[in-house]
Amino acid sequence: MSAARDAILARLRQAIGRTGEEQAKAVETVRARLDNPRPNLVPAHTRLDREGRVALFCEKALAVSAEVERLARLTDAPAAVSAFLRRHDLPQKMVMAPEPMLDLAEWEQQPLLRVRRGTAAPDDAVGLTVAVAGIAETGTLMLASSREQPTLLAFLPETVIALLQAEDIDGAYEDSWQRLREGLGRPPRSVNLVTGPSRTGDVGQKIELGAHGPRRLLVLVVEEAFGEAGDAPR
């Protein structure tokens, strides 16, 4: 419906009413802002060293009812996951992102834990995925959709587990987005910023967890970068 487009843009141009010279300047201003995105004011308390960021991330994630565990290395994940499921009386069964990096965790250490790879189906009770970043400011996970990291894993199951490398924890949203921008250029189809489990206050203004997305969220913060020496098959 380009008639509508033309009409709306024409009305805007008339309302804004730039002269020829102003028009050229406005075009340049907009182009510069879009080509060269810069952070606005970023809260000072997010400017921390690595340990400070990890600590703030954990504190903030706990405050929004996520569970957080710090692991030394990726190979500690299977035992942590299995214990978590036991703690919550959940079956030892989950669907996991087809991310090759996750193979390095050696899931066969937990022979009782059944793992399917792929995106979540409606009857999957537990999903596990990888966060591309953590944001200390509010204990937020950044998930980015890809062939290896489907989106529904973090939304359909009632229990969601996310693995996060400690070195991927940034101070502020802008830091993580800039890394994504540098890494990928165009953003993936879906970037989910996840802060705690799903919740609602729509029944009598009281917060209840697990509205549509997960009721439980476990974040495993892994100290040693995935795929580093310690994670190689021993």
Added chain:
Amino acid sequence: MQPTSHAFKQNAHEALENPVLQEALGGIRTGWQAARGRAAGALPEFEQLRDTGRDIKNHVLAHLDLYLEAFTAKVEEAGGKVHWARDAAEARTIVLELCREADARTVTKSKSMIAEEIGLNPWLEANDVKPVETDLGEYIIQLAGQPPSHLVGPAVHMTKDEVSDLFHKHHGGERLEEGGALVGEARRVLRQRYLEADVGITGANFLVAETGSIITVTNEGNAELTQGLPRTHICIASIEKIVPTMEDAFTLLRLLARSATGQEFSAYTTVMTGPKREEDLDGPREFHLVLLDNGRSKMVGSAFQEMLRCIRCGACMNHCPVYLAAGGHAYGWVYVGPMGSVLTPQFVGIEEAHPLPNASTFCGRCEEVCPVRIPLPKLMRHWREEQFNRQLNPPAARYGLALWGFVARRPRLYRLATGMAVGAMRLLGGRQGRMRRLPLAGGWTGTRDMPAPQGPTFMQAWKKRRGAGS
């Protein structure tokens, strides 16, 4: 929806006599209002961020044509389709056509004020497409057959008991009483609807020109399931939702949740860019963006331009004594509270909405908390002037305003008159500093006390200060 804004006074009276509603509204004061104060206080940069937020929005409005062009080009680059709609009817037609192309029998929807604004649900229903609201609050009011009563919590006017009855009636089975159980039941029922739906419709909190992305903010995760499960995703958004870059979005996001619910960040902020990529394992095959004007391009450059900065946080209503007494439904249309008093006349006409700009104590709390610093009282006053010009006021108000206008244009007389009025009002207020009746304004003080002015008038104080300073 058929507006009933003209009956504000009657609506408000009924609201005041409804104890269940009053109980629900009381919860806003101790809940969102208090939480916003704590969240704002906990972030040292909050006030500065409000300035930045205002500036971003002003910058966008001054370049809106250019940003819209940039944004839509990026949406198409990402494989999405853009549909421009001049008005509500055009937008409804586009959405229906898209639903028909998708052979849709049911569509899931995540909360969208634009959908409310264009009356999408009744239109789809009349055309054999069944819309299912997935935001729990929207789902509740859809079952109850009611319009939203709040920007952020559309069912905030209902108590848990009322929701119990409603669910029992519609879902059958046992009557559940516990909040968690009610949420669980809605989750089960809606899960099925997500899986059946052929189309998912969402709104957008922001549109990012840099990337052609849309951003949704929810606490429930319903936007992600709404757009992530069906084959087709339709996003409906109005033209002023644009921000230049993700950095700009983050600034506004820091303000949004804190102002709305007092959270530091909502549970889910999702940035979606185009449809499913070939290699992706999930996501919609088609992505359509319906861009709605509906009178907004006329607000650009007008006295009401500043209203286009609104990020729909609801803080103005959470802090408004009139809203907190009358509730949202009294306002008689989709947008309620102070922001509704400015916006509703734009959409339904000042003739229909004439009581709204007067439904204010001009206490200024709304402007004090608005994250993008919209001068709501000033904009309401603009409507009152407009009304006055069109002679839409009852005679007493016209008489009072004419007198005020006459005096106000004569500074000496004004100073004298306001000084006298303050004296008289202080007398009326007595010791408690509250006046139970205000001459010529019985309708107004019938339901609330007017705070008696304390101390000198603004002009006296200003003169004194200037005198002291120079």
